[in-house]
Amino acid sequence: EAAEKGGYPHFMLKEIHEQPAAITATVSPRVEDGMPDLRIPELSDEKLRSIRNIHLVACGTAMHAGMVGKTAIERLARVPAEVDIASEFRYRDPILDPDDLVIIISQSGETSDTLAALRLAKSRGVPVLAVVNVVGSSIARAADYVLYTYAGPEIAVASTKAYMVQLCTLYLFAFRLAYARGRLSEAETRRLTAELLRAGEVIQPRLADCEQIKYLASRFVNTQSCFFIGRGFDYALSLEGSLKLKEISYVHSDAYAAGELKHGTISLITDGVPVIALATQKQVYEKTISNAKETKSRGARVILFTTKDVVVPEGVADYVVRLDDYDELLMPLQLIVPLQLFAYYMAVLRGCDVDKPRNLAKSVTVE
Ligand code: AGP
Structure with a gap:
């Protein structure tokens, strides 16, 4: 097993560091002459133009990837997209139309609720595109089209x-969809595709910054409960950062759309409670920073993740983690890395079984 870990103490850390290679392996084969190419003849530009609604369906982390995908699809292509938790979708009699597209996202391709959601969509005559990592898995076999990660x-x-790589694949899909529908010019499509291609390079410094994140984890190691806040993409990333933390470090953690704080959660903010505020999106970062300030003035210990040039006023954060310049749309690719590392180091410092957390299986094949 030590050999399989390639010198890393845990598979999780090894896999975090494998991300640049995974990005290249996933994105490069789908770029042709600088343009995104899904390489699925049935999903031609003409077919992409005819889609009315998109349903992204998955569980857990894959569902959080779907949330980023929804925002990218809606923002770029202006196609209505909704995200569903597979176990909800399958029992709520969803409104589906044959002109819709269901995108099923799964690492294992074996998650039972996700597979059931796929079958439901197919039984209603809706085409299903699967974004799957395991080749030949049940979901890959049952879908109409597959984009392997x-x-x-x-x-x-x-x-x-x-x-x-689920994020990368959904971005590529969103670029092609937006281009096919005339919402993205060829020049802009090329520019975004080139930016996506260099994502592996963009995250390298975040992987190298692990000492800073380890230090932060050491400051919060004894915490009982933690809150993540953000808006838009940063809200989707809050959910994922929070899931990662609770899953492996057993620290209670919740994620909130920052604007929701005032609608209840802020009553839980007392002296010393950690708040992790994510503020990477120009349109809303000032709002999130002001929410962070509200928690700080109630005693929270705030870690703020933001971009290079944002001016952080006094009294907002105890610690500020800066991300490098990168296209704002793709910022989730950069932001997720320190959040993964934070969860990892919290788990290590708390003496948890990082790779095999209690009560959890890698693939949930029962309901
Ligand atoms: C992620 O850290 C979790 N272990 C879990 O949420 C996982 O993403 C979920 O069970 C979905 O699995 P899948 O991608 O294999 O379908």
Whole structure:
């Protein structure tokens, strides 16, 4: 097993560090002459133009990837997209139309609720595109079309590199969809595709910054409960950062859309409670920073993740983690890395079984 870990103490850390290679393996084969190419003849530009609604369906981390995908699809292509938890979708008699597209996302391709959601969509005559990591898995076999992610085997229960390449695949899909529908010019499509291609390079410094994140984890190691806040993409990333933390470190953690704090959660903010505020999106970062300030003035210990040039006023955060310049739309690819590392180091410092957290299986094949 030590050999399989390639010198890393845990599979999770190894897999976090494998992300640049996974990005290249997943994105490069789908770029032709600088343009995104899904390489699925049935999903031609003409077919992409005819889609009315998109339903992204998955569980856990894969569902969180779907949330990023929804935002990218709606923002770029202006196609209505909704995200569903597979176990909800399958029992809620969803409104589906043959002109819709269901996108099923799964690392293992064996999650039972996700497979059942796929079968439901197919039984209603809706085409299903699967974004799957395991070749030949049940979901890959049952879907109409497959976009494989090339993360390689993911051993740690906590999904990291599979999430990263799910995001990349959904971005590529969103670019092609938006281009096909005339919402993105060829020049802009090329620019975004080139930015996506260099994502592996963009995250390298975040992988190298692990000492900073380890230090932060050491400051919060004895915490009982933690809150993540953000808006838009940063809310989707809050959910994923929070899931990662609770899954492997057993620290109670919740994620809130920052604007929701005032609608209840802020009553839980007392002296010393950690708040992790994510503020990477220009349109809303000032709002999130002001929410962070509200928690700080009630005694919270705030870690703020933001971009290079944002001016952080006094009294907002105890610690500020800066991300490098990158296209704002793709910022989730960069932001997720320190959140994964934070969860990892919290779990290590708390003496948890990082790769095999209690009560959890890598693939949930029963309901
Ligand atoms: C992620 O860290 C979790 N272990 C879990 O939420 C996982 O993403 C979920 O069970 C979905 O699995 P799948 O991608 O294999 O379908």
